[in-house]
Amino acid sequence: xxxxxxxxxxxxxxxxxxxxxxxxxxxxxxxxxxxxxxxxxxxxxxxxxxxxxxxxxxxxxxxxxxxxxxxxxxxxxxxxxxxxxxxxxxxxxxxxxxxxxxxxxxxxxxxxxxxxxxxxxxxxxxxxxxxxxxxxxxxxxxxxxxxxxxxxxxxxxxxxxxxxxxxxxxxxxxxxxxxxxxxxxxxxxxxxxxxxxxxxxxxxxxxxxxxxxxxxxxxxxxxxxxxxxxxxxxxx
Numbered sequence: 001x002x003x004x005x006x007x008x009x010x011x012x013x014x015x016x017x018x019x020x021x022x023x024x025x026x027x028x029x030x031x032x033x034x035x036x037x038x039x040x041x042x043x044x045x046x047x048x049x050x051x052x053x054x055x056x057x058x059x060x061x062x063x064x065x066x067x068x069x070x071x072x073x074x075x076x077x078x079x080x081x082x083x084x085x086x087x088x089x090x091x092x093x094x095x096x097x098x099x100x101x102x103x104x105x106x107x108x109x110x111x112x113x114x115x116x117x118x119x120x121x122x123x124x125x126x127x128x129x130x131x132x133x134x135x136x137x138x139x140x141x142x143x144x145x146x147x148x149x150x151x152x153x154x155x156x157x158x159x160x161x162x163x164x165x166x167x168x169x170x171x172x173x174x175x176x177x178x179x180x181x182x183x184x185x186x187x188x189x190x191x192x193x194x195x196x197x198x199x200x201x202x203x204x205x206x207x208x209x210x211x212x213x214x215x216x217x218x219x220x221x222x223x224x225x226x227x228x229x230x231x232x233x234x235x236x
Contacts (some may be wrong), residue, residue, distance in 0.1 A: 006211045008120070008221045012043060015228040019047035020060045025227040026083045026091035027052045028076050028110065032062040034167050035137055035200050039220045042202060048227050051086050053079035055093075057162035063163040064097055064139065073103040080107050092116060094197045096219045097139055098145035113197050114118040114143075116222040118150050123225070124215055130181050131157035132174070133195045141193055156185035166183045166198035174204040186212060 028038055031054045041052050057071020072095055080091060091110045093099070101113025108111070121129065129147065131154050133140045140159040145152050158180045160169065178192065186192065194201045194209055194216060201218040208216045219224075 002036075005190075008215050008217050008225070009206065009209065011124075011215075012045070012221065012224055012228060015194060015225070016045055018049060019228065021232070022047050022049060023069070023089045023227055024049050024051060024086060025223075026086065026088040027112050027223075028072075028082070028091065028093045029054050029078045030062075030068075030072055030095050030198070031056045033198050035198050036220055036223075039200060039202050039225060043221075043224055045228060048224070049081055050227070051088065053082045055079050055095075062113065064135065065163070066101070066103075069095075069101045070103040071105055072098050076106055078108060079184070080110065080198040092226065094220075094223060094225050096195050097135065097143070098198055100143050101139075109147060111226070113219040113223055114146070115176045116226040117193065117217065117219060118147075118152070120217050120222040120225045121152055123229070124191060124217070126152070128153045128155055128189050129191050130155055130178075130185050130189045131193045132159070132160045132177050132198050133157070134160040135161055135196065136161050136170055140195075155189050156181045156186070159194065166196055167200065169199045171200070174199070174201060178204075178208060189193065189214070191215040191217050197223070200232060 001219050055072045055075040057065040059071050061068050093112045096113040099112030140157050144154040144157050150201045158177050205216045
């Protein structure tokens with residue numbers, strides 16, 4: 001098999017072109033998340049089908065905090081059961097921050113968007129990253145620590161400091177946030193990570209990959225990569 005081209009969007013296109021069968025991915029979505037269902041169809045993955053079930057936390061909150069993360073994990077059992085008649089090849093909890101914070105264990109076989117990010121970075125042989133998020137600073141710092149613990153050196157990070165309202169963040173604000181990172185850190189990084197499944201990043205990804213000439217991996221793109229790798233026959 002020929003080496004995959006650089007860039008996350010190009011890699012997805014190559015995986016799609018190489019796919020020989022259809023993969024079905026179960027997506028357990030935070031109940032107010034609209035970005036996942038908006039962005040994944042725009043990737044044009046004809047061989048990957050995403051089946052969605054919504055997670056309603058007991059707190060019925062949308063702001064990220066401990067009750068939200070715990071609630072998503074607790075609700076995943078019922079949501080997964082609602083997909084039980086679909087022959088799924090993989091199931092993902094489509095929340096990044098729920099993957100590096102505490103909470104009840106997930107059902108067997110369910111992985112998180114944070115897991116998908118780690119796998120995407122490992123698959124791309126990336127050891128150093130810069131991290132950009134819409135989260136409050138303590139949550140961003142917790143993710144940076146989790147990435148470091150997993151063997152990814154976070155050279156710098158920046159965040160918007162928001163607890164909610166992620167779908168309303170425009171691409172220009174994401175680009176401006178990346179520009180706040182130290183130039184030397186961006187230059188030395190193997191990839192730019194745009195963490196969070198709840199904000200719309202596709203337009204920013206394309207611009208940033210063109211601008212910096214290196215992969216830009218968002219949470220939603222990482223989940224798409226995880227789903228598409230199996231039918232393409234590459235990776236674990």
